[in-house]
């Protein structure tokens with residue numbers, strides 16, 4: 175950290191712990207099998223007790239739910255399935271009473287195809303809202319009258335399809351990079367930008383503290399709309415990834431700076447941009463650098479996309495060394511270059527972390543979840559916890575039928591494509607199934623497990639939830655059992671998270687703002703790092719990412735003052751202060767060090 179760096183300057187949004195709610199699956203209070211805003215309000219004491227400061231809810235606006243609310247039909251109306259604007263006002267005030275805040279999801283790369291703006295836009299070529307979206311004539315029309323999309327770009331949530339949707343009424347295509355139900359807004363048009371600023375002010379004026387901004391790095395498109403290079407086998411892929419023409423496009427920073435000038439600079443906000451597909455440090459610093467005047471932080475996807483950069487539905491063996499190098503790279507980068515990190519390993523688009531990064535078997539799930547909790551609560555940046563992560567929820571069991579239990583449009587499209595292109599190739603089809611079992615977004619979307627009653631307390635007994643509840647709530651994977659868990663020797667996963675968050679806050683100058691030193695980067699199973707505050711307080715974190723007993727050689731330069739915590743026991747562990755440190759399978763350790 176250089177002397178001029180403002181990295182360690184304290185800000186509420188840096189040291190807040192944020193809890194992401196997937197509203198349809200959080201808490202149903204009406205008995206219709208869907209979560210709702212009143213359900214969030216009913217749980218604010220729970221969140222406070224866990225140590226949460228800011229609640230971020232995925233979209234709750236009016237929506238036909240083609241992509242679970244990421245297709246918005248009215249930005250100023252709450253979908254009746256979730257409640258009303260009054261309910262949100264009430265939630266904000268209940269949070270405020272507890273010194274907590276609400277962060278909304280801002281989805282403005284695209285709207286729903288049922289948004290009034292789009293209905294007007296598609297109604298005629300001369301409608302005043304025509305250029306609020308991106309319309310292009312077909313590249314060509316065959317003799318038989320079949321039109322060809324303007325470019326060869328593939329849809330993101332269904333790569334077998336074109337990113338362009340043909341509209342019969344005016345004989346043109348509109349750009350819809352996610353699904354046809356999510357037409358992209360035309361940010362080149364200043365009227366569109368003004369309409370977005372207006373939506374933001376509407377919510378900020380109601381007391382909302384800020385926004386998580388959905389795919390905010392896709393709002394600027396390369397205006398020449400070229401064809402994408404052919405990287406997927408053209409025999410099975412008619413359309414190709416076009417992301418290079420709309421990820422961090424030419425005017426992104428102009429738009430974000432305008433947003434800052436027009437809106438954000440006038441409020442005390444928290445802002446996090448979802449930015450898939452970008453790993454270039456210089457480019458990222460243009461957004462999250464302390465003086466960039468854009469956003470507080472972004473989500474960097476290198477870790478959750480460890481299988482294959484920017485490809486969600488992929489599986490590849492990866493090792494702990496790769497994981498370490500990704501973590502260390504971004505920890506160091508933000509410290510050295512005066513940016514700011516978000517710390518997350520789960521969200522509604524990714525599987526459960528115990529399944530993905532550790533071992534979710536009955537034997538090791540709890541230990542694995544604590545290992546990940548220790549890591550998350552000791553890394554630098556703003557910490558995000560995803561609903562259910564605090565009780566160690568895991569992926570849906572492989573026995574669940576994909577056809578019957580999986581609801582996500584990405585999974586449905588992906589499985590349809592697999593069944594089409596691998597119909598004569600059972601091995602490949604099996605691989606597709608495996609990818610779904612490990613990576614589908616559905617795994618994060620099963621209802622929250624509150625207690626050991628029918629439906630896990632998510633919705634009343636006898637009600638059919640919108641998505642199947644996992645059966646393992648009966649085996650202790652539920653909030654109530656874990657909160658009241660009593661043992662002389664150990665904590666429950668929930669209690670461990672609670673304590674980890676407390677420790678993080680107590681030593682914020684170390685764990686939130688401190689320096690980060692990578693230790694033994696070559697070790698194949700141990701992730702170890704030091705965290706040091708500006709005043710010289712140093713802690714050591716040692717995490718065994720393997721199911722084996724190992725011994726880790728403590729570097730001589732590190733002088734352990736005392737071992738503060740092990741993921742295995744409640745009290746301080748008795749471990750040697752120098753030499754070889756034994757770690758049990760998936761064990762994590764935290765030590766306070768002496769500085770000499």
Ligand code: TEU
Pocket residue numbers: 241244245281330352388389448450475478479486522523
């Ligand atoms: O996700 C953007 C998206 O495409 C993700 O799949 C992203 O590429 C991935 O997480 C990187 O690992 C956002 C929303 O979070 C998602 O739920 C929506 O479906 C999508 O935008 C469209 O709004």
